[in-house]
Amino acid sequence: MRMLKQFINKIREINQRYAKPKIEMSKGVSFSLAVLRIYLFLLVLLMIYKFITVIKVL
Numbered sequence: 001m002r003m004l005k006q007f008i009n010k011i012r013e014i015n016q017r018y019a020k021p022k023i024e025m026s027k028g029v030s031f032s033l034a035v036l037r038i039y040l041f042l043l044v045l046l047m048i049y050k051f052i053t054v055i056k057v058l
Helices: 002-017 027-057
Strands: none
Touching: none
């Protein structure tokens, strides 16, 4: 149990350290990253849909 708490604390420490980026991004880069996030989200939704439809067929 102690190891799990240490592991979680370490993850939280790392997340706090990298919460704010140290580099500045241009608007174009920010837009591209937003488009990629949306694209990846849509791909995940498509995979979930495909999984559900395959399960229904079986």
